[in-house]
Amino acid sequence: MTTTLHAFDSAISLADNGTGRYTGQTTPEFANMVGPFGGVTAAAIVRAIESHPDRIGEPVALTVNYLAPVNDGPFDVVVRAARTNRTNQHWTAEVRQEHGLTTTATAVFGVRRDVWSDTEATMPEAPDPESLLHTTVPGPVPWMRNYDMHYVEGGVPTEPAESASSTTTLWVRQRPARELDFAALTALSDVFYPRVFLRRGRMLPAGTISLTTYFHVDGAELGKQGTDYVLASALAQRFARGYFDQTAQIWGRDGTLLATSHQIVYYKE
Amino acid sequence: MTTTLHAFDSAISLADNGTGRYTGQTTPEFANMVGPFGGVTAAAIVRAIESHPDRIGEPVALTVNYLAPVNDGPFDVVVRAARTNRTNQHWTAEVRQEHGLTTTATAVFGVRRDVWSDTEATMPEAPDPESLLHTTVPGPVPWMRNYDMHYVEGGVPTEPAESASSTTTLWVRQRPARELDFAALTALSDVFYPRVFLRRGRMLPAGTISLTTYFHVDGAELGKQGTDYVLASALAQRFARGYFDQTAQIWGRDGTLLATSHQIVYYKE
Numbered sequence: 331m332t333t334t335l336h337a338f339d340s341a342i343s344l345a346d347n348g349t350g351r352y353t354g355q356t357t358p359e360f361a362n363m364v365g366p367f368g369g370v371t372a373a374a375i376v377r378a379i380e381s382h383p384d385r386i387g388e389p390v391a392l393t394v395n396y397l398a399p400v401n402d403g404p405f406d407v408v409v410r411a412a413r414t415n416r417t418n419q420h421w422t423a424e425v426r427q428e429h430g431l432t433t434t435a436t437a438v439f440g441v442r443r444d445v446w447s448d449t450e451a452t453m454p455e456a457p458d459p460e461s462l463l464h465t466t467v468p469g470p471v472p473w474m475r476n477y478d479m480h481y482v483e484g485g486v487p488t489e490p491a492e493s494a495s496s497t498t499t500l501w502v503r504q505r506p507a508r509e510l511d512f513a514a515l516t517a518l519s520d521v522f523y524p525r526v527f528l529r530r531g532r533m534l535p536a537g538t539i540s541l542t543t544y545f546h547v548d549g550a551e552l553g554k555q556g557t558d559y560v561l562a563s564a565l566a567q568r569f570a571r572g573y574f575d576q577t578a579q580i581w582g583r584d585g586t587l588l589a590t591s592h593q594i595v596y597y598k599e
Numbered sequence: 600m601t602t603t604l605h606a607f608d609s610a611i612s613l614a615d616n617g618t619g620r621y622t623g624q625t626t627p628e629f630a631n632m633v634g635p636f637g638g639v640t641a642a643a644i645v646r647a648i649e650s651h652p653d654r655i656g657e658p659v660a661l662t663v664n665y666l667a668p669v670n671d672g673p674f675d676v677v678v679r680a681a682r683t684n685r686t687n688q689h690w691t692a693e694v695r696q697e698h699g700l701t702t703t704a705t706a707v708f709g710v711r712r713d714v715w716s717d718t719e720a721t722m723p724e725a726p727d728p729e730s731l732l733h734t735t736v737p738g739p740v741p742w743m744r745n746y747d748m749h750y751v752e753g754g755v756p757t758e759p760a761e762s763a764s765s766t767t768t769l770w771v772r773q774r775p776a777r778e779l780d781f782a783a784l785t786a787l788s789d790v791f792y793p794r795v796f797l798r799r800g801r802m803l804p805a806g807t808i809s810l811t812t813y814f815h816v817d818g819a820e821l822g823k824q825g826t827d828y829v830l831a832s833a834l835a836q837r838f839a840r841g842y843f844d845q846t847a848q849i850w851g852r853d854g855t856l857l858a859t860s861h862q863i864v865y866y867k868e
Contacts, residue, residue: 390842391809391863393662395705397682397689412703413666417841418808418865420666422691422703434681434691434705436664438808438863442840445868446799450765451836496719530715539687539707540660542811544863546839567720567848568856570815571711572686573659575859577846579836587837590844592861594660594707594813596687599714 336508337476338517341366342374344381344407352378352407356400360473365399365432367473368538369520373513375423375435378407380512385411386419388549389512390440393542398432400425405432417441442548449546451590453581456482459501459559470533477521478505480559486523487531496525499563507557510588512545515552518562518580519543519591525566525576526597536597539573543591555582572597605777606745607786610635611643613650613676621647621676625669629742634668634701636742637807638789642782644692644704647676649781654680655688657818658781660707662811667701669694674701686710711817718815720859722850725751728770728828739802746790747774749828755792756800765794765835776826779857781814784821787831787849788812788860794835794845795866805866808842812860824851841866 335343337359344352360370372394379385409423418440425433462480470486484498502521504514524536564578573594580589604612606628613621629639641663648654678692687709694702731749739755753767771790773783793805833847842863849858 393705393809393811395681395689395707398684412664412700415667420664420703431681434689436662436703436705436809438664440808440842440865442842443867445841445866447838447840448798449837449839450798450834529717529719539709540662540705540811542662542809542861544842544844544861546837546842546844548840565719567859568718568815569716570718570856571716571817572714573709573711573813573815575813575815577859577861587839590836590846590861592811592813592846592859596709597714598712 336506338504338508338514341370342377342513344374344378346381350382350409352381353404354407355404356402358472359476362471362473365401368396368541369517370473371400371425371433372520372541373517374407376516377513378409378423379421379437379439382409385439386414387439387441389437389545390418391438391544392435392516393540394433394435395540396433396538400432401427401429403427449587451579451587453585454499454561454563456499456501456561462501476505478503484528487527491531493528493531496529496566497563498522498528499561501559502562503557503559509557510552510555512552515545515580515589516543518560519578519589521562522564522576522578524595524597525564526569526574529569534598536595538593538595541591541593543589545589546587551586552588558583560588605775607773607777607783610639611646611782613643613647615650619651619678621650622673623676624673625671627741628745631740631742634670637665637810638786639742640669640694640702641789641810642786643676645785646782647678647692648690648706648708651678654708655683656708656710658706658814659687659709660813661704661785662809663702663704664809665702665807669701670696670698718856720848720856722854723768723830723832725768725770725830731770745774747772753797756796760800762797762800765798766832767791767797768830768832770828771831772826772828778826779821779824781821784814784849784858785812787829788847788858790831791833791845791847793864793866794833795838795843798838803867805864807862807864810860810862812858814858816855816857820855821857827852829857
């Protein structure tokens with residue numbers, strides 16, 4: 331029997347070189363305008379930490395800084411446990427290529443405990459994904475073709491009209507469907523096209539500089555999502571002279587708030 | 600003439616040991632339950648990067664990870680420019696003490712340009728700080744005494760009553776009054792007591808693990824705030840089995856959104 335690796339698993343597949351050093355390879359399927367989709371680089375970092383023999387617990391927080399584009403070709407991921415506490419562990423990570431450092435990251439992994447818990451945020455109202463048209467305009471970049479996207483609000487602008495709102499809400503899952511895991515959830519936290527496109531009604535130069543994702547579930551809770559759609563919603567609070575922020579939520583269809591995520595994005599006019 | 604250094608300036612005062620190495624000293628005024636107030640450690644990191652001769656631009660993003668308590672005494676801050684681009688610069692930073700690494704951080708500094716800008720978020724409604732009682736219950740920890748705090752909503756619980764909302768909004772400024780700069784704004788982004796105290800109506804063990812702040816103004820815009828109060832508002836989206844998130848805004852009284860900030864916090868029952 332021949333099994334074909336899912337394109338996402340190929341994109342984050344890492345060779346283990348020992349002592350926290352891994353080597354991956356960019357794939358054309360996950361190409362962005364320049365270099366690969368930032369979400370897949372973040373996912374490869376999560377996968378590298380998950381693969382480390384000293385790792386305890388599961389992702390709680392991740393910050394990824396995009397210093398320079400990752401060129402097509404091999405890349406090294408170096409991860410290091412900076413501190414191991416009783417119930418959490420702090421990591422630092424770097425992605426390097428021949429031309430130098432492309433990405434820095436820090437992460438917190440941890441063990442969850444059965445203490446008082448509550449979801450205070452409210453899931454956005456949205457019709458079922460099956461009732462929404464599939465996005466007929468494919469995204470402007472290859473990586474978007476790896477996702478089924480059904481926009482509820484704030485789809486990619488198709489005509490030059492400004493919007494007063496930067497909010498985008500969409501049902502999204504990997505294409506072909508794939509069980510949701512932390513690597514996939516990490517990539518989904520960067521699945522939104524730049525908010526400035528929506529406000530200005532057109533594409534313009536923009537790129538994530540730093541992405542922070544907080545995970546609110548453990549692997550067992552995440553596994554319950556299976557291959558179903560998640561509801562992803564994002565907005566910007568301020569566009570400030572070349573840098574805007576984005577704040578996002580990723581919800582399971584069953585109303586579980588899986589992750590919240592924030593980023594700062596560079597833009598030009 | 601003798602001038603006395605402001606307690607905040609003393610707390611982030613750094614000796615320059617050359618090549619990105621600085622040494623600071625904890626002060627009793629900024630003590631927290633265990634170790635110093637996390638906001639002042641973050642501020643010292645910003646100050647170290649600002650002091651580096653290779654630094655270009657001003658703070659755009661900062662992530663600080665709290666690995667272990669900083670003990671009373673000296674601490675070393677080591678900062679490194681990981682990459683300098685045309686209009687932004689990526690930094691990594693570490694805080695070390697004799698017992699080891701206590702803090703890791705990454706930061707983006709950048710230059711702002713006069714391009715299309717907009718504030719989409721809405722400033723919370725609040726009566727003027729002068730019309731609100733000063734908080735009569737001093738905070739439970741020394742560092743809080745360095746701030747004038749006038750709570751609009753969600754003050755520190757004084758009786759054991761649960762709250763359905765985790766939102767706290769307060770007018771706050773340094774005490775004694777001090778001109779707002781990036782170091783002070785950084786510390787203010789961590790000025791909120793833990794959201795879980797408000798929801799549960801009591802204090803319980805809780806501590807910030809990772810703090811991310813996005814800055815939306817340059818130094819000139821920040822300077823316009825002078826020594827005035829800022830309006831700081833924070834809420835949690837999910838309390839998830841030992842870790843909750845907090846998302847916050849810091850507004851100038853003139854309606855300028857100065858910073859947005861996010862953190863993940865460890866809590867126990």
